[in-house]
Amino acid sequence: MATSTTGQMRQLPSASARRAKAPRTEYLIIGNSAGGIAAAEAIREVDREGAITIVSEEPYLAYSRPLISDYLAGERSLDSMLLRLPDFYERNKIEALLGTKVARVDFDHKLIELEDGRRVAWRKLLLATGGTPIIPKLKGSHREGVFTFTTLDDAKKIREAVDRQRKVVVIGGGLIGVSLAQALVHRGVVVVMVELMDRVLGTALDVEASHLVEEALRRKQIEIVLGQTVKEIVGRPEDGRRVGGVILEDGRTMACDGVVFGIGVAPRAELVKGSAVTVKRGIVVDRHMATSCRGVYACGDAAEGYDFVHKTNRPIPVWPNAVAGGQVAGYNMAGRPTRYEGSTGMNALNCFGLSTVAAGLVEPKGDPSCEVLVKPSAANGTYRKIVLKNNRIVGMVFVGDIERSGIVFGLMKDGINVRHFKETLLSPDFGLGSLPDGLRRKRLSLPNSQRSEARGNEE
Amino acid sequence: MRPVYAKEDVCIGCGLCEVYCALAHSISQDLIKAFKKEHPRPLARIRVERTDGLFLPMQCRHCADSPCVYACLTGAMYKDPDSGVVAVEPEKCSGCWTCIMVCPYGAITRDIDRGIVAKCDLCPGRDVPACVANCPNEALVWIEDGAAGRASSLAATAQEGIGGY
Numbered sequence: 001m002a003t004s005t006t007g008q009m010r011q012l013p014s015a016s017a018r019r020a021k022a023p024r025t026e027y028l029i030i031g032n033s034a035g036g037i038a039a040a041e042a043i044r045e046v047d048r049e050g051a052i053t054i055v056s057e058e059p060y061l062a063y064s065r066p067l068i069s070d071y072l073a074g075e076r077s078l079d080s081m082l083l084r085l086p087d088f089y090e091r092n093k094i095e096a097l098l099g100t101k102v103a104r105v106d107f108d109h110k111l112i113e114l115e116d117g118r119r120v121a122w123r124k125l126l127l128a129t130g131g132t133p134i135i136p137k138l139k140g141s142h143r144e145g146v147f148t149f150t151t152l153d154d155a156k157k158i159r160e161a162v163d164r165q166r167k168v169v170v171i172g173g174g175l176i177g178v179s180l181a182q183a184l185v186h187r188g189v190v191v192v193m194v195e196l197m198d199r200v201l202g203t204a205l206d207v208e209a210s211h212l213v214e215e216a217l218r219r220k221q222i223e224i225v226l227g228q229t230v231k232e233i234v235g236r237p238e239d240g241r242r243v244g245g246v247i248l249e250d251g252r253t254m255a256c257d258g259v260v261f262g263i264g265v266a267p268r269a270e271l272v273k274g275s276a277v278t279v280k281r282g283i284v285v286d287r288h289m290a291t292s293c294r295g296v297y298a299c300g301d302a303a304e305g306y307d308f309v310h311k312t313n314r315p316i317p318v319w320p321n322a323v324a325g326g327q328v329a330g331y332n333m334a335g336r337p338t339r340y341e342g343s344t345g346m347n348a349l350n351c352f353g354l355s356t357v358a359a360g361l362v363e364p365k366g367d368p369s370c371e372v373l374v375k376p377s378a379a380n381g382t383y384r385k386i387v388l389k390n391n392r393i394v395g396m397v398f399v400g401d402i403e404r405s406g407i408v409f410g411l412m413k414d415g416i417n418v419r420h421f422k423e424t425l426l427s428p429d430f431g432l433g434s435l436p437d438g439l440r441r442k443r444l445s446l447p448n449s450q451r452s453e454a455r456g457n458e459e
Numbered sequence: 460m461r462p463v464y465a466k467e468d469v470c471i472g473c474g475l476c477e478v479y480c481a482l483a484h485s486i487s488q489d490l491i492k493a494f495k496k497e498h499p500r501p502l503a504r505i506r507v508e509r510t511d512g513l514f515l516p517m518q519c520r521h522c523a524d525s526p527c528v529y530a531c532l533t534g535a536m537y538k539d540p541d542s543g544v545v546a547v548e549p550e551k552c553s554g555c556w557t558c559i560m561v562c563p564y565g566a567i568t569r570d571i572d573r574g575i576v577a578k579c580d581l582c583p584g585r586d587v588p589a590c591v592a593n594c595p596n597e598a599l600v601w602i603e604d605g606a607a608g609r610a611s612s613l614a615a616t617a618q619e620g621i622g623g624y
Contacts, residue, residue: 038529064532064533064534064553066532066533066553066555067532067533067553070553080550080551081533082534083533083534084534319530319532319557320529320530320532320557320561323529323530324529327529346560346561347560348555348556348557348559348560349555349556350554350555350556350574353571355556355569357556357559357560359560402556402559402560402569403506403559403565403567403568403569404565405559405560405565406526406559406560406561406562406563406564406565406566406567407562407563407564407565409560409561409563410561410563424510427510429508429509429510430510431508431510431515431517431565432508432515432517432564432565433467433508433509433510433511433513433514433515434508434510434511440515443563444520444564
């Protein structure tokens with residue numbers, strides 16, 4: 001147990017402000033993205049009247065974060081990135097405090113204090129605070145022309161600068177780095193990608209699929225530097241304030257006009273520091289998305305949700321998990337007990353026309369209990385891999401022909417024993433028709449909500 | 460919500476549902492022009508799976524709890540609150556394929572030419588979806604399900620009954 005934050009609240013600006021009763025909301029949601037919006041909708045489904053307040057430091061209506069690459073590429077305006085119609089908040093009777101940062105949370109008195117001094121009291125709180133871009137400590141990262149790539153404002157800054165930048169070094173070859181590199185190429189920028197691992201998308205894909213993506217990136221003249229990291233960002237000879245190049249760990253130097261950190265995000269949990277809310281790598285939640293502090297919930301990139309492949313809680317910073325977790329949190333906050341089914345690492349990617357889907361344990365090296373089925377990559381650009389453990393699917397990679405990947409994902413999610421038809425999983429014709437009659441009928445006729453009950457019967 | 464169901468023992472795998480689906484989603488609405496003149500070519504949103512002598516026409520089930528809607532990164536995929544139809548707004552779709560990854564029926568298709576996804580919309584504006592109306596063997600049925608949730612039992616009945624068909 002940690003100490004309370006009452007001490008902090010004693011430092012409020014004036015005695016009168018402290019005495020003034022803070023306006024109270026039934027449901028307070030910090031964060032206005034995937035998780036926050038899903039939670040608000042779930043709450044409204046159950047409770048039509050209870051006051052909902054959403055606070056976000058970003059000044060925008062909820063928008064699609066993944067689309068910031070399209071925005072940077074110049075293919076989209078903010079209007080076409082909005083997750084909901086502009087009247088969403090009004091229609092759902094949600095008070096949106098946008099462009100307002102939460103300064104601190106008082107868990108004992110169930111209050112937040114905003115940076116502008118306003119306070120809001122709550123009955124139930126959701127921490128949908130997302131992730132913070134990982135920025136390694138390195139010399140020269142203060143220079144003009146160094147960016148991160150997580151929010152729309154980040155994309156705006158890069159877009160403004162990019163026309164002056166002919167060559168940009170992208171640090172990180174994960175999903176953020178790859179989508180960023182694609183967007184920059186669309187803008188005609190020369191891109192160098194520096195990745196610490198020996199391949200791109202090392203946590204999302206298996207080795208073979210990584211190599212296929214690398215080929216796709218190189219075909220677009222992206223230079224990929226693997227097993228390396230940037231040691232220092234140096235200034236220009238004529239103007240040291242601005243980025244002029246980078247020095248790699250191995251001493252190599254590279255001239256460039258800009259540097260973007262696209263390494264990834266870490267759960268953003270600074271608001272709960274020193275509170276009763278337990279934090280490991282992310283905010284710890286149970287299967288109802290409730291934190292260790294009564295009445296406080298968390299979801300999305302900020303939290304550690306349940307992973308049904310690894311059978312443990314861990315941060316899985318991908319959009320669909322934030323939505324699923326936010327929805328479960330919302331139902332529970334509004335008094336409809338709902339259990340989070342769990343999820344796993346999963347990513348779909350369209351990299352310069354190369355379609356990939358990967359989920360679960362895709363590279364089970366050193367796990368002898370895993371069986372790996374592989375259909376090697378073919379000239380038509382297709383590749384498929386299924387990882388099994390005790391005849392149950394625990395990982396999958398599809399490249400090229402991805403249309404039936406969701407069927408495999410469903411079998412994985414529901415823990416179906418595939419012993420009798422596993423050889424068909426790699427077939428180009430694989431579909432629901434490949435499943436044994438009884439199983440196929442079950443999967444065709446049961447709505448999703450009943451699938452968990454079906455699980456026991458099929459084992 | 461009533462999706463289209465297939466009587467798998469009745470389906471002869473002719474693929475006319477695919478042809479008429481693509482036609483229904485064409486610009487010209489003319490069979491020859493749609494397939495010979497339209498670029499990009501109109502796409503079928505139903506696909507007949509052909510495995511081991513089994514023919515199984517598959518398209519979107521318009522799930523009550525639609526995983527594609529929750530997975531959609533852009534808000535393009537939505538479930539119409541009134542009709543229950545799961546549909547995609549083409550302008551908002553970014554072609555990231557996340558919905559394809561989570562569809563347990565494999566019922567969403569890449570429209571590679573347009574860089575977006577394509578799926579069954581139950582043919583808005585028609586009395587009966589084109590695939591059902593043009594199935595020569597009445598293998599495709601569009602069951603009136605009445606109350607929500609009964610679709611599953613009706614579908615099960617439809618499929619159980621197939622054995623003695």
